[in-house]
Amino acid sequence: MNNKYIYETHLHTSEGSACGRACASDIVRAYKNAGYTGIIITDHFFYGNTAADRKLPWNEWVESFCKGYENAYEEGKKAGLQVFFGWESGYNGTEFLVYGLDKKWLLEHPEIRDADIPEQYALVHEAGGMVIHAHPFREAGYIPEIRLFPEYVDGVETINASHSGTLAKSRCMGHPEFNDYATLYATDHHLAQTAGSDQHSTEMVYGGMVFNRRLADIHDYIRAVLDREAVELLDGTRNPFVE
Ligand SMILES: [Zn+2]
Numbered sequence: 568m569n570n571k572y573i574y575e576t577h578l579h580t581s582e583g584s585a586c587g588r589a590c591a592s593d594i595v596r597a598y599k600n601a602g603y604t605g606i607i608i609t610d611h612f613f614y615g616n617t618a619a620d621r622k623l624p625w626n627e628w629v630e631s632f633c634k635g636y637e638n639a640y641e642e643g644k645k646a647g648l649q650v651f652f653g654w655e656s657g658y659n660g661t662e663f664l665v666y667g668l669d670k671k672w673l674l675e676h677p678e679i680r681d682a683d684i685p686e687q688y689a690l691v692h693e694a695g696g697m698v699i700h701a702h703p704f705r706e707a708g709y710i711p712e713i714r715l716f717p718e719y720v721d722g723v724e725t726i727n728a729s730h731s732g733t734l735a736k737s738r739c740m741g742h743p744e745f746n747d748y749a750t751l752y753a754t755d756h757h758l759a760q761t762a763g764s765d766q767h768s769t770e771m772v773y774g775g776m777v778f779n780r781r782l783a784d785i786h787d788y789i790r791a792v793l794d795r796e797a798v799e800l801l802d803g804t805r806n807p808f809v810e
């Protein structure tokens with residue numbers, strides 16, 4: 568375990584996601600106790616399963632949406648866990664993890680709410696962010712069809728530990744082939760790859776990405792992903808902190 572820095576890249580809080588089953592501060596403590604170096608909060612965005620009231624004016628919606636991250640950040644400062652911000656956008660079941668922007672950017676860019684997939688990519692890129700296709704080959708009731716957009720993403724979440732993991736209970740588990748297809752897809756299109764747990768509780772799924780160094784911030788994470796710096800993508804079939 569020495570000299571390994573493990574980051575969770577796909578995680579939902581009950582403050583930000585309607586399906587979140589644990590609050591941000593409990594999640595931070597669980598990840599700290601498990602041994603993670605950092606986590607990225609990726610709550611469901613406006614047209615996903617957001618917990619923030621869609622009837623609110625944009626400014627208030629953003630404030631409400633960011634609560635999960637903000638609470639996690641405060642708790643992380645106390646606990647000694649890095650906490651970065653992202654979100655998971657939803658397009659009728661097709662989902663993307665967006666990294667590298669912040670609350671200030673959201674407040675200044677209400678057009679992100681109704682952006683289509685090419686517009687999302689353009690807006691996020693213009694601001695220096697990164698778009699990752701989340702679990703592109705997941706089959707589930709809320710996903711009417713598998714749709715691929717290789718020209719509008721920087722990378723693919725090839726390992727979603729809630730598909731392949733055996734250490735935690737997950738609705739999507741028992742389908743490591745969803746990850747295998749995603750890996751073939753990313754490889755074929757020379758797209759960067761990420762791994763995350765799709766965490767919705769405090770029960771460790773043991774997904775995430777292993778780096779040889781501590782990441783400075785979310786922009787450093789983006790660089791590390793695009794530079795293919797991860798030394799391992801964790802699939803949740805083993806506890807990476809025990810070896
Ligand atoms: Zn969810």
Ligand SMILES: [Zn+2]
Pocket residue numbers: 577578579655765
């Ligand atoms: Zn998710």
